[in-house]
C-alpha cells in the first residue's frame with residue numbers, strides 16, 4: 001500500500017478508535033522513517049528521539065522500571081506530568097512475545113464514567129518539581145476542536161485538591177474493574193500508533209525468559 005494511503009488510514013482509524021495496530025509494517029525500515037510517514041516526530045529530551053524499551057529489574061526511581069521492574073505497569077498516559085504531553089506515541093516491535101501484550105483502555109469511557117466535570121476540575125501536581133516549578137495540571141482539558149486532553153499517571157501525578165482526591169479514587173476504582181484491550185506486538189515491525197491524549201496504556205508483567213523483549217518508541221506531535 002502506498003505510504004500516503006497508510007498515513008490517511010492511520011489518521012482515520014485513530015480518530016475513531018484512538019489507536020491503530022499495523023502488523024509487520026516495513027520490518028526492514030527504521031522507526032524514524034516509519035514515524036515520518038505517519039507524522040512529525042518529537043525529541044522530548046536530548047537524545048530521546050528514539051527510545052528503546054527493554055525490561056529491567058532495577059532502574060532509576062523516576063522511571064516505571066524503577067518502580068515496577070518486571071511487574072505489570074499500571075495504566076497511564078505518557079509524560080502526563082508535562083504541561084502538554086506528546087499527542088501520539090508510536091511503538092514498534094524489535095523483539096516481542098505473544099504473552100507480553102500491551103493493554104489499552106479508551107479514556108473516553110473513563111471520561112464518561114467519572115464525568116468531564118469532575119476530571120476537568122481535578123487539579124494534580126507532579127510528584128517532583130520540573131525545572132524548579134511545580135505545575136498544577138488538570139486531568140482533563142476539553143478542547144473546542146475535539147482534541148481533548150486526558151492525562152493519568154498514578155506514579156508521577158498526585159492529587160492537589162479536594163475534587164482531585166475524589167477523582168483519584170474514582171479513576172482508580174474504574175480502572176480496577178475495567179477490562180482492557182490487549183494488543184500484542186510480537187512480530188518484527190509490528191507498529192502500534194496511539195493517541196496519547198485519549199488512550200491509557202500499560203505493559204504486562206514480563207515472564208521469565210522474556211527479558212530480551214525490545215520495543216522502540218517515538219513520540220509524534222501530530223499526524224500527516
Ligand SMILES: [Fe+2]
Pocket residue numbers: 076077078201
Ligand atoms: Fe508508557
